[in-house]
Amino acid sequence: MSRVVVCHGIGYQYKHRETWLTEWYDALRVGLTDAALPVPEAGDVSAVYYGSCYRARGGKGNVDDELADIPPLRIGDLNDPLELELLEAFAEGTEVPAAGGKGLGQMALRRLERSERLGQPAGRSVLWMIRQVRRYLDANDTVRACAQQRFERVVTPETRVVIGHSLGSVVGYEALRAHPEWNVHTFVSVGSPLGIRAVYDRLLPSSPAAGDGISSVSRWVNVAAKDDPVALVKHLGPVFGEEVEDRPVVNLPWYNGRKYAFGSHSVLHYLTTAEVAEAVAGGLRAEER
Structure with a gap:
C-alpha cells in the first residue's frame, strides 16, 4: 500500500x-x-x-558484492570539475587531513579512504561513488x-x-x-x-x-x-x-x-x-x- x-x-x-x-x-x-x-x-x-x-542496458553484475565490479579508478580519472568539487566537499567532513597526498584532490581522497566515519573505504569505491553523485546531477x-x-x-x-x-x-x-x-x-x-x-x-x-x-x-x-x-x-x-x-x-x-x-x-x-x-x-x- x-x-x-x-x-x-x-x-x-x-x-x-x-x-x-x-x-x-x-x-x-x-x-x-x-x-x-x-x-x-x-x-x-x-x-x-x-x-x-x-x-x-542488459548489464549484470555481482549481486552479492557491490564493490566487485568497480573499475580500478584513480584520482586522475576524475576529469569533471564537479567530481573534484564533490570530492573536496565530502573530505571537509572527515578527520584531520592525512599526509602523503600530492595535490588537493589526492589529499581529499586519502582523507576519505582513511576515514572511520565512512568505514575506511577503498579509494576506487570513493571515486566510483563520487561519480554516481555527479552523474545524477549532470x-x-x-x-x-x-x-x-x-x-x-x-x-x-x-x-x-x-x-x-x-x-x-x-x-x-x-x-x-x-x-x-x-x-x-x-x-x-x-x-x-x-x-x-x-x-x-x-x-x-x-x-x-x-x-x-x-x-x-x-x-x-x-x-x-x-x-x-x-x-x-x-x-x-x-x-x-x-x-x-x-x-x-x-x-x-x-x-x-x-x-x-x-x-x-x-x-x-x-x-x-x-x-x-x-x-x-x-x-x-x-x-x-
Missing part, C-alpha cells in the same frame, strides 16, 4: 530491491520498537530502486530522469512518509517538489548532502531560492550525524527555511571483530535512531489532508 516510501543512496547498482528493503525495514522496525511506537506492516513500506539506472546524463520515473511509480495516494538517505534524499526532495499533488505528509532526509553548494546549485526543477523548502509536505525532518562527512551541512533550516526540523544525532561505529564495518553515514545507523522513528510515526498518525 506504500504508506512509507524509502529511497536509497549511492552504491546500489546490483543489490536487489527486496534484499535492501528487508534490511532497511528491519532497522526501521528496531528503531520504532525501541521508541515504543507503532510499527507499520512490511507490506506498507515500499522502495524506490534506481541503482540500475547507472547500468548499461543535466546531460539520463540517470536523474530514470530515477525520477522510478519514484513516480512507487508513490501512491496512500503514501504519507518519504525517507531518503544520502543521494536518495536529493532524489526524494526533487520528486516532492515536482509533485505538489502528492499526499505525502512527512519527508525524512537522513545523511543528506542537500546543503552542499555543489549539490544545492544543481537541484531541479530549479535551484530553490533561499528559504524555499517543500511546500507540498507538512513536515520535513532532517537527521544528520555529527561525524557524517556526506551530511556536511548539518542544519538545512538556514538553507531551505525554518520549517525544516533539524535533528542532530551521533552514529557510533560498528565493528565486526577487528574489521571496521559501518561508518557514521550508514543508513542502518540512521533508521534505528529515535529521531527517525518519531518522524515516521508522526507522519503515519497525521490525518489525510
Whole structure:
C-alpha cells in the first residue's frame, strides 16, 4: 500500500530491491520498537530502486558484492570539475587531513579512504561513488530522469512518509517538489548532502531560492550525524527555511571483530535512531489532508 516510501543512496547498482528493503525495514522496525511506537506492516513500506539506472542496458553484475565490479579508478580519472568539487566537499567532513597526498584532490581522497566515519573505504569505491553523485546531477546524463520515473511509480495516494538517505534524499526532495499533488505528509532526509553548494546549485526543477523548502509536505525532518562527512551541512533550516526540523544525532561505529564495518553515514545507523522513528510515526498518525 506504500504508506512509507524509502529511497536509497549511492552504491546500489546490483543489490536487489527486496534484499535492501528487508534490511532497511528491519532497522526501521528496531528503531520504532525501541521508541515504543507503532510499527507499520512490511507490506506498507515500499522502495524506490534506481541503482540500475547507472547500468548499461542488459548489464549484470555481482549481486552479492557491490564493490566487485568497480573499475580500478584513480584520482586522475576524475576529469569533471564537479567530481573534484564533490570530492573536496565530502573530505571537509572527515578527520584531520592525512599526509602523503600530492595535490588537493589526492589529499581529499586519502582523507576519505582513511576515514572511520565512512568505514575506511577503498579509494576506487570513493571515486566510483563520487561519480554516481555527479552523474545524477549532470543535466546531460539520463540517470536523474530514470530515477525520477522510478519514484513516480512507487508513490501512491496512500503514501504519507518519504525517507531518503544520502543521494536518495536529493532524489526524494526533487520528486516532492515536482509533485505538489502528492499526499505525502512527512519527508525524512537522513545523511543528506542537500546543503552542499555543489549539490544545492544543481537541484531541479530549479535551484530553490533561499528559504524555499517543500511546500507540498507538512513536515520535513532532517537527521544528520555529527561525524557524517556526506551530511556536511548539518542544519538545512538556514538553507531551505525554518520549517525544516533539524535533528542532530551521533552514529557510533560498528565493528565486526577487528574489521571496521559501518561508518557514521550508514543508513542502518540512521533508521534505528529515535529521531527517525518519531518522524515516521508522526507522519503515519497525521490525518489525510
